[in-house]
Amino acid sequence: MIKRKLGQGLEVSALSLGAMGYGKARELPDRAEMVALLRTAVERGMDFFDTAEVYGPWTNEEMVGEALAPVRDKVKIATKFGWDIDQETGRHRGGVNSKPAQIRRSVEGSLKRLRTDHIDLYYQHRVDPEVPIEDVAGTVKDLIAEGKVLWFGLSEAGAQSIRRAHAVQPVAALQSEYSLWTREPEAEIIPTIEALGIGLVPYSPLGKGFLTGTIDVNTKFDSSDIRAETPRFSEEARIANQKLVDLIRKIGEKHGATPAQVALAWLLARKPWIVPLFGTRKLERFEENIGALDIALDQSDLDEIEQANIVIQGARYPEAILRRSGL
Numbered sequence: 001m002i003k004r005k006l007g008q009g010l011e012v013s014a015l016s017l018g019a020m021g022y023g024k025a026r027e028l029p030d031r032a033e034m035v036a037l038l039r040t041a042v043e044r045g046m047d048f049f050d051t052a053e054v055y056g057p058w059t060n061e062e063m064v065g066e067a068l069a070p071v072r073d074k075v076k077i078a079t080k081f082g083w084d085i086d087q088e089t090g091r092h093r094g095g096v097n098s099k100p101a102q103i104r105r106s107v108e109g110s111l112k113r114l115r116t117d118h119i120d121l122y123y124q125h126r127v128d129p130e131v132p133i134e135d136v137a138g139t140v141k142d143l144i145a146e147g148k149v150l151w152f153g154l155s156e157a158g159a160q161s162i163r164r165a166h167a168v169q170p171v172a173a174l175q176s177e178y179s180l181w182t183r184e185p186e187a188e189i190i191p192t193i194e195a196l197g198i199g200l201v202p203y204s205p206l207g208k209g210f211l212t213g214t215i216d217v218n219t220k221f222d223s224s225d226i227r228a229e230t231p232r233f234s235e236e237a238r239i240a241n242q243k244l245v246d247l248i249r250k251i252g253e254k255h256g257a258t259p260a261q262v263a264l265a266w267l268l269a270r271k272p273w274i275v276p277l278f279g280t281r282k283l284e285r286f287e288e289n290i291g292a293l294d295i296a297l298d299q300s301d302l303d304e305i306e307q308a309n310i311v312i313q314g315a316r317y318p319e320a321i322l323r324r325s326g327l
Contacts, residue, residue, distance in 0.1 A: 001013045001014060001015070001044065001045030001046055001047075001290070001293065002014040002293055004199075004272060004273065004274075004275050005199070005272075005273065006151075006172050006173045006198075006199025006201070006273060006275065007151075007170060007171060007172035007173060007196075007197050007198045007199050007273075008151065008170055008172050008197075010076070010120075010121065010150075010151050010172045010173065010199065012047060012048035012076055012275055013045060013046045013047045013048050013275075014268065014275060014293060015046065015048075015264070015275065015276055015277075015278065015289065015290055015292070015293065016046070016048040016049065016050055016078075016201060016275050016276070016277040016278075017038070017041050017046055017048070017049050017050070017277075017278065017279070017280075017286070018049075018050045018051075018203065018277050018278060018279030019034075019038065019049060019050060019051040019055070019060050019063065019064045019279070020034055020037075020060075020279055020280070020281045030281065031063055033281070034063060034067070034281060035063065035066055035067040037280075037281065037282075037283055037286060038064065038067035038068060039067055039068075039070075039071065040283060040286070041286060042068070042071050042074060042075060044286075044290060046290070047074060047075045047076055048075070048076050048078070048275065049064060049068065049075060049076070049077050049078065050077075050078045050079075050175075050201075050203075050277055051064045051077070051078070051079050051080075051114075052079055052080035052123075052125055053079065053080065053081060053083070053085055053106055053109065053110055053113075054080070054083040054085060054092060054125065056090070057083075057085050057090045057091075057092055058085075058090045058109070058113060061079060061110055061113035061114055062113045064077065064114060065113050065114040065115040065116070066115070068114075068115075069115045069116075072115070072116055076120035076121065077114060077116065077119060077120050077121075078119075078120060078121035078122075078123060078153065078173075078175075078201075079110050079114065079119055079121075079122065079123070080122070080123040080124070080125040080153075080155060081098070081102075081103055081106040081107065081110070081122065081123075081124060081125060082096055082097070082098045082123075082124045082125035082126050082127075082128060082155075083095075083096055083097065083125055083126070084096060084097035084102075085097075085106070087102070087105040087106065087109055096125075096126050096127075096128045096129075096130075096324070097128065098124055098127075098128035098131045098135075098136045099128075099131055100131075100135055100136075100138075100139040103136065103139045103140070103143075104139065104143075107119065107122065107143055107148055107149065111148065117147075117148075118147060118148055118149065118150055119148065119149050119150070120150050120151060121150070121151045121152075121153050121172060121173060122140060122143070122149040122151070122152060122153060123153035123154060123155045123173075123175055124136055124140075124153070124154050124155060124157070124165075125155050125156075126155065126156055126324045126325070126327070127154070127156075127157050127158070127161050127324075127327035129327055133157075133161045133164045133165045134164060134165070134167075134168050136165065137152065137164075137165040137166075137167075137168035137169040137171075138168050138169065140152045140169055141168060141169035144169070151172035151173070152165075152169050152170065152171055152172060153171060153172055153173040153174065153175060153201075154171055154173075154174050154175070155174070155175040155176065156175070156176050156177070156324065156325040156326065156327075157174065157176075157326075157327065158189075158326040158327050159188045159189060159192040161327060162174065162189075162192055162193065162196070162198070163192065163196070166196050166198065170197075171193075171196070171198050172198065172199060173198060173199040173200065173201050173275075174189070174193050174198055174199070174200055174201070175200075175201040175202075175203055175277065176189065176200070176202065176203070176325075177202065177203055177204045177316060178190075178200065178202035178205070178267070178274075179202060179204060179205045179206065179207050179211065179263060179267065180207070180211060180244060180248065180263050180266055180267075180305070181207045181210070181211065181232075181241065181244055181312045182204070182207070182312075182316050185200075185202075190271075194271070194273075198273075199273040199274070199275065200271070200273065200274045200275070201274075201275050201276075201277050202267060202274060202276050202277065203277045205263060205264055205267050205276040205277065205278055206260050206263055206264070206278060206289075207263070208226075208227055208230075208233075209227075210232075210233070210238070210241065210245065211244070211245060211248065211259055211260065211263040212258070212259055212260040212263075213245050213248075213249055213258070213259040213260070215233075215238070216238065216242065217235050217238045217239050217242075219238075221233065226317075226318075229318050230314070230315070230316070230317060230318060231314035231315040231318070232312070232313070232314030232315060232316055233314070234314055236313070236314075237313040237314035240312075240313040241310075241312055241313055241314070243308075243310050244308075244310050244312065245259055247304070247305065247308055247310065248262040248263060248266075248305075249262075251297070251301050251304065251305070254301070255295050255296075255297070255301075257291070257292075257295045258288060258291075260285075260288060260289060260292070261288065261289070261291050261292040261295050262292075262295065262297070263292075264276050264278070264289060264292035264295075265292045265295040265296070265297050266297060266302070266305065268292065268293070269296075269297050269302065
């Protein structure tokens with residue numbers, strides 16, 4: 001698989017796989033299938049995998065640890081700290097917690113669950129407004145010196161926090177939402193990280209499924225699905241935003257590509273230091289998504305997207321979640 005470099009020389013596969021089951025407290029009934037998919041992804045050349053202690057909490061890291069232990073020397077694992085997780089019980093107490101002592105407890109738990117002696121990329125999941133970002137970066141810097149962490153990352157951080165953290169410990173990657181229908185990072189975040197030599201790992205590159213073309217106004221979401229309460233997935237917004245899907249489907253037909261492949265190929269064409277992070281629990285979807293690496297959008301395709309000037313309707317998250325971003 002094609003490789004790309006994030007900040008400070010962190011080389012990874014050009015696409016990254018999220019380890020599924022995001023944020024769900026569940027028993028993972030399909031655990032065996034998920035483990036098999038992760039191992040198949042390694043066989044296909046992918047070497048960059050993403051999880052977090054809050055996914056579950058803990059159950060996702062345990063599954064990733066089981067799946068990747070036999071191939072640990074071939075992969076790079078990213079995980080995250082920063083939510084207020086009770087390190088004794090695994091209970092999510094709500095809110096964030098990036099106090100240095102909490103970070104140290106978190107890293108020990110993640111190392112154990114991931115069955116490894118080091119974490120390749122350790123992200124602060126959300127900025128903690130109560131803890132100076134310099135203290136967070138300094139704690140991770142110490143963990144890097146101890147060999148427990150190799151690279152430092154931030155997630156959904158604002159430009160000022162990125163600069164302040166980077167001055168203490170160089171940031172290798174920022175993980176934030178960025179896609180054909182979430183382009184806000186282009187205003188300030190992307191210029192900031194480009195100037196600092198930080199890579200971007202955009203999550204939800206397929207718009208939480210909308211950009212695959214499989215969701216329309218008739219799609220129903222379970223009440224436990226965050227899309228059920230996300231403004232961008234209201235019926236009115238879906239009707240308006242269908243214009244974008246129609247456009248990328250049209251471009252895809254020119255290349256023999258699916259809408260999902262066009263959405264990923266668009267991100268890959270933006271910058272050489274962008275590594276899209278997608279999640280799937282199905283092998284056929286994994287195969288479809290990595291097929292984006294074979295799609296080369298030309299300048300006329302990119303121009304067509306820009307000139308369409310499609311205005312996306314609806315916020316990307318409910319307000320309570322958006323308040324945690326950009327700090």
